[in-house]
Amino acid sequence: MGVLLRxxxxxxxxxxxxxxxxxxxxxxNKIERSExxxxxxxxxxxxxxxxxSEAFYIKDTVVEGQNVKLVDYRxxxxxxxxxxxxxxxxxxxxxxxxxxxxxxxxxxxxxxxxQTKFSDELSWMYEDVNDKKITSVxxxxxxxxxxxxQFDAGIRAKSKMSFDxxxxxxxxxxxxxxxxxxxxxxxxSDLKKTPIFELVGYxxxxxxxxxxxxxxxxxxxxxxxxxxxLTRADINNxxxxxxxxxxxxxxxxxxxxxQTVASGxxxxxxxxxxxxxxxxxxQEMIDFLSISLNSSENGMKILDLLILAKEYVENEEGEVISxxxxxxxxxxxxxxxELHSLIGPDSFRENILIQTIISGNIDDVISALVPGxxxxxxxxxxKIVTDYFNxxxxxxxxxxxxxxxxxxxxxxxxxxxxxxxxxxGSVMKSLHAKISDTEKIAEEAVKxxxxxxxxxxxxxxxxxxxxxxxDLIDNTPYEYQS
Numbered sequence: 001m002g003v004l005l006r007x008x009x010x011x012x013x014x015x016x017x018x019x020x021x022x023x024x025x026x027x028x029n030k031i032e033r034s035e036x037x038x039x040x041x042x043x044x045x046x047x048x049x050x051x052x053s054e055a056f057y058i059k060d061t062v063v064e065g066q067n068v069k070l071v072d073y074r075x076x077x078x079x080x081x082x083x084x085x086x087x088x089x090x091x092x093x094x095x096x097x098x099x100x101x102x103x104x105x106x107x108x109x110x111x112x113x114x115q116t117k118f119s120d121e122l123s124w125m126y127e128d129v130n131d132k133k134i135t136s137v138x139x140x141x142x143x144x145x146x147x148x149x150q151f152d153a154g155i156r157a158k159s160k161m162s163f164d165x166x167x168x169x170x171x172x173x174x175x176x177x178x179x180x181x182x183x184x185x186x187x188x189s190d191l192k193k194t195p196i197f198e199l200v201g202y203x204x205x206x207x208x209x210x211x212x213x214x215x216x217x218x219x220x221x222x223x224x225x226x227x228x229x230l231t232r233a234d235i236n237n238x239x240x241x242x243x244x245x246x247x248x249x250x251x252x253x254x255x256x257x258x259q260t261v262a263s264g265x266x267x268x269x270x271x272x273x274x275x276x277x278x279x280x281x282x283q284e285m286i287d288f289l290s291i292s293l294n295s296s297e298n299g300m301k302i303l304d305l306l307i308l309a310k311e312y313v314e315n316e317e318g319e320v321i322s323x324x325x326x327x328x329x330x331x332x333x334x335x336x337x338e339l340h341s342l343i344g345p346d347s348f349r350e351n352i353l354i355q356t357i358i359s360g361n362i363d364d365v366i367s368a369l370v371p372g373x374x375x376x377x378x379x380x381x382x383k384i385v386t387d388y389f390n391x392x393x394x395x396x397x398x399x400x401x402x403x404x405x406x407x408x409x410x411x412x413x414x415x416x417x418x419x420x421x422x423x424x425g426s427v428m429k430s431l432h433a434k435i436s437d438t439e440k441i442a443e444e445a446v447k448x449x450x451x452x453x454x455x456x457x458x459x460x461x462x463x464x465x466x467x468x469x470x471d472l473i474d475n476t477p478y479e480y481q482s
Contacts, residue, residue, distance in 0.1 A: 038108065038227025038326070039086070043093050043101045046071055054390040055080040056088050057439055063163050064151040067095040070161050073109075074393055074443060075360060075386040077379075078116040081109065087227070090160035092149060104149050105194050105222050106160065112367030113307070113321070113329045116379075124329050124367075126303070133324040134302050136232050137258060139251040139282075140330055141217055142317045143200035146171040148185045155185055159199075167199050170214050180246045181216070187242050188221060193230070196220045198250065218249045219320075229326060253282070253319075255302065261289045263299035270300065270308055278335075280315040282306075310334050332364050351460035353378060357385045358447050381464060388467050389446055392423065396442040400427045422449060 041049070046069075050056045055076040061068050071091040073080065090106035110124075117123040144167040148155050156163050157171035175181055188195045201214030221230040221238070230238070232252045239247055265273065270289065279285040300308070306319055310333050318332040356362045362382050369375040399421060407414040411428075418424050426445035433441055454460035 040103070040105070040227050041085075041087060041091075042103065043069065046088065046091065046093075049082070049085050049088065053080060053085070054387075054394045056085065059161060059436070059439055061163070061436060063094075063149075063156060064153040066151055068163075069093040069101070072161050074390050075357070076390075077383045077386050078111070078118055079383065080386075081118065085109075090145065090147075090158075092147075092158065094149060094151065097152070103224065104147065104158075105224055105227060106145065106147055107196055107220065107222075108227065110328045110330070112363055113303075113331050115363055115367035122327065126307075129323065129327075129329065130301065130303055132327075134255065134321055135324050136322040137253040137255065137302065137306065138219075138232075138320050138322075139316060140318045140320050140332075141198035141200050141219070141250055143198045143217075145219075146197040146199045146216060147194055148175065150189055155182070170201075171197070171199050171216060174214065174216055178246070180244050184239070184242065184244055184247055187238070192224050194222045194224050196222060215248060218247055229322070251283075253286075257286065257290070258302045258305060261286055261293065262302050262305035264293035264295065265289065265300060266298050267300060267304060267308060269294055270305075274312055277312065278314050279312055282309050282313050282316060282319065285309055285312055306331050330367075332367070334368070337364055337368060348374065348378070349457050349460075350381070350464060351454050351457050353381060354385055354454045354460050354463070355451065357382050358389065358450055384464060384467050385450070389450060392446040392449070393439075393442045396423050396427060396445055397438055399423060400430060400438060400442070403427065403431065 047058070050058055050071070054074075056071065056073050059070040059072070061070065069092070071088045071093075073085075073088055086109045087105065089109045092104040092106070093101040094104065095101055113124055113129070114126055115124050117125050117128065123129065145160050146167065147158050148171075149158050149163075155175065157168045157175055159165045159167040159171070162168055175185070185195065196219045197216040198219050199214055199216055218235070221235055222228070223230075232249075235249065239249075273289060273292065274285070277288070279288065303321070306321070310318070310331060313333050314335040316333060318330060321329045321331065353362070353365075356365055362378070366375060366378055366382070369378065399418065403409060403414050407417075415424070415428075418427075421427075423445060426449065430438075430441045430445065450463075454463045
């Protein structure tokens with residue numbers, strides 16, 4: 001009733017709000033019955049996690065006159081994620097007029113199918129998820145994630161970690177010119193839900209080609225209170241009830257059709273049918289297989305069919321799978337990985353692997369490998385290099401901070417005491433930059449240093465050995481090694 005009293009007397013608005021109230025009541029029990037326990041940290045818990053792990057960081061900024069804290073990870077392996085840190089991926093806190101911090105969720109961190117196992121209850125390995133009930137399969141778009149955050153002065157578009165990136169500016173432009181999108185964002189805000197989009201288009205494509213003009217495609221809608229994701233049916237009902245027609249949604253595949261096709265073939269039968277054909281989309285492959293279905297007693301499951309499709313679909317990045325307990329996983333097509341130069345005859349040389357780790361793409365490589373010695377070795381190398389990268393980023397920021405606070409911007413004293421530090425030159429070059437850009441500058445400088453130190457196979461092997469032997473860690477901090 002309090003909400004209604006705050007409305008102006010407008011029949012259309014009242015009718016619309018009543019629909020929202022009915023929608024919220026209808027779906028209340030679904031939210032309370034969430035099987036996957038989303039651990040949604042408040043700001044104090046986030047600050048505790050960041051203090052105790054070099055893998056995560058907080059970026060402070062001001063947007064529309066309000067203080068904002070953005071939280072993300074640098075490079076992180078599965079061992080870096082503890083309870084609550086799965087949400088530290090573009091998580092946003094906005095300070096309110098009463099001094100409290102309002103939390104705005106994004107997608108929680110999830111991994112590729114076959115990549116890793118967190119615990120007996122949460123795993124992305126095939127044998128642990130094969131018997132779980134799939135509730136949706138959707139396209140994985142090749143673009144940039146976008147959400148919208150409410151400020152006192154209005155709505156602002158946000159990419160993963162910025163309100164001022166080219167992607168967020170492009171999304172803001174779309175929002176400002178699209179009345180239906182504005183209405184949709186307002187509806188979700190009234191319901192305390194966060195719609196999450198992917199910005200795709202020619203200017204924003206990562207590997208694949210998209211249409212010339214940028215557009216926003218709805219990926220998910222998430223409840224800000226519980227972390228629960230709406231089902232695709234719920235999303236469609238919400239859009240329909242609001243009488244919206246122009247909201248674009250990522251393609252969601254018909255599960256009945258997928259199951260019918262999967263169960264009609266064994267893997268061998270499907271491979272014989274597909275032969276050496278290549279398809280522009282998963283749907284094209286499904287349509288091809290559905291023309292001549294077999295009646296197989298040992299047919300595949302949907303998950304098996306999606307894994308098989310990795311080898312035959314060329315013009316899509318892959319799929320996102322959701323299970324009934326709320327867990328999600330990514331499947332990347334092999335052709336996409338080839339375009340990204342992530343797999344090939346030289347991909348497993350130490351220097352190439354380090355490049356892949358530093359670029360943040362090693363998870364795609366790990367998930368493409370069968371369990372065994374090679375995979376275990378790469379997982380171990382990922383952990384070693386990732387930890388060292390994060391450690392150096394923290395040390396870079398501390399060194400830069402000491403220039404201002406300990407040395408009071410005295411370049412001579414700073415140089416005398418730190419000239420042997422391998423990051424000294426990079427820190428000196430960064431002094432003109434804004435304090436708010438320190439994290440980005442630190443990460444780029446450390447990437448450049450590690451890539452320079454590992455630009456040949458022999459140097460890369462020596463580099464990893466030195467990290468394993470702790471020759472590059474705190475006992476001999478950042479002095480050049482002969």
